[in-house]
Amino acid sequence: MTAEPSVSSSATVDESSTVHTQPLPRWRERPERAAWIILLFSFAIFVVLVAGIPLAVLRLYHSAAVRQSLQFETTVGTVLLYPPRSDQPIALTDSREGIGEGSRLQTTGTATQGVLGLPAGGQSDDLMGTILLYPNTSLEIVRSRRPYFAGSDRPYRLRIRLQEGQVRLFTHSALDRKVEVQIETPQGEAQLEEGNYAFFVDTDSSEVVVKQGVARLAQPGQEPVEIEPGWRTWIQADGTILPVDPAVHNLLRDSEFTGPLGQEWESYTPPHVTPGTVEFIEKDGRQVARFFYRGPNQIHTEIGIRQVVDQDVHSYDSLIVKLDVNLDWQTLPGAGELSSEFPLRVELTFTDIHGKEVRWGYGFYNMDPRPEYPLFGGRQVPLFTWHSYESGNLMEELEATRPAHIDSIRLYASGWNYESFASELELVVE
DSSP, X not given: OOOOOOOOHHHHHHHHHHHHTSOOOHHHHSHHHHHHHHHHHHHHHHHHHHHHHHHHHHHHHHHOEEEOOEEEEEEESOEXXXXXXXXXOEEESSEEEEEOTTOEXXXXXXXXXEEEEEEOOTTOOOEEEEEEEOSSEEEEEEEEEEESSTTOOOOEEEEEEEEXXXXXXXXXXXXXXXXXXEEEETTEEEEEOSSEEEEEEOSSEEEEEEEESOEEEEOTTSOOEEEOTTEEEEEETTSOBOOOEESOEEOOSOTTOOSOTTTSOEEEOXXXXXXXXXXXXXXXXXXXXXXXXXXXXXXXXXXXXXXXXXXXXXXXXXXXXXXXXXXXXXXXXXXXXXXXXOSEEEEEXXXXXXXXXXXXXXXXXXSOOOTTSOOOSEEEOOBTSOEEEEOOOHHHHTGGGOEEEEEEEEEXXXXXXXXXEEEEEEEEEO
C-alpha cells in the first residue's frame, strides 16, 4: 500500500488562521445600507430624467431656429443682387423672393432704391419688418433666422452688414414675435430693439439716428452705449462714439448770417439783370441779410445769396423750411406778371427720387397784385414787422417729386425797388 502524505496539525491551524483574518467588504457587513444607496441613486436618476427630458424638449422647442430667406422689391431703378459666394450680379427691376444669408444688395446711381422685407415665415404673408435701401448703398445679409416652431417665444433675429450708404429700418412687428436686428458697419456694431432707425455710413463714420426704440452701440472692451429715441450719434473711424445730438437738425450752415458774406453764403445776380445790393447787418437785435435796390421803376432787378447744400435726404420723414421775414419797401405790385418777382423769396433746388432736378420756392410781398396778374406761391405780409414762416412738410407736399438730394438753396429779392430783411433761415430735417 502506498503511504498517504501526512499533514501536520500546525499547517492546518495556520491556514485556518489566515482565512479568518481577512476583513469583509463594508457593503457585506451592512447590506441593507448598500441597498438603500442603490435605490436612492436610481431614484435620483429617475427624477433627473423625468424632469430633464421635458425641460430639454422645451428648450429645444423654443431655441430651435431655421434660416429665413428674405424678399426684395426694387422701387426705383435697378438694384444689383450678388448671390452667396458669387461675384456675378443679378439685375433686379421688380420683386424677388428667396434672398438668403450671404447675399449682398447694391444700389447704384442717384435714382435707385429698394425695400428688403423680413417675412414672418410659415404660411403667413406678413412682414416682421422692412429695410429701405437708398442710392449708393451696399448691404449684406449675414444671418437671418426665425424660430422653427410657431409657438416659440424667441425673437426673429437678423444680422446685416452695411458697408456704405443709407438705410432705414422699421421693425415694429404687428405679430407677437419680437424682432432683434444687429447691424455691422466699418466703424462698429449696433443692436436694435423694435423701432425705427436710420443709418448713414461712409469711410469716415457711421451716423445712427433713433426715431423709435433703443440702439445699443458696442465696441470691443467698452460698455454698450444706449441711444434713446429722438437722438443721433456718430461712430468715428477709430471707434469713438461721439456725444448724442437731437435727431432734428438743420442742414444749412450759418443760418443766422453771422459770418462774412462769401464764406458760407455767396451773392449773385443773374446775367443781364440790374443788380441790387445784399449785405449782412444787425437789425432789431439780430443778424440779418438785407436786400436793397433804389432806382427807376419799370426796370427788373435782382440780388440774392445762395449756398450749396449737397445733402442726401432719402431717409428723412420731414423736410421743413423756416425763415423770418421783414419787408420795408416794395414798388412792384404783388409779384409781377409771372408771380416770380417777390421782394423776398426762398428757393430750394433738389434732385427727386426719380433723378430729376426740381425747384420749389415761396415768396413774400406787401403790395396788392394787379387783378390781371394772379399771384401764387407766396403770401402777403405787413410792412415793418417780423413775420415767421414755416413751410409744410415738403416730403409729404411734394410726394410725386419727393426730394432725395438737396442740391442748393437761395434767398433773393427781385422786382423794381425794394428793401427786405431775412434772418434765421433753416432747412430742418427729421
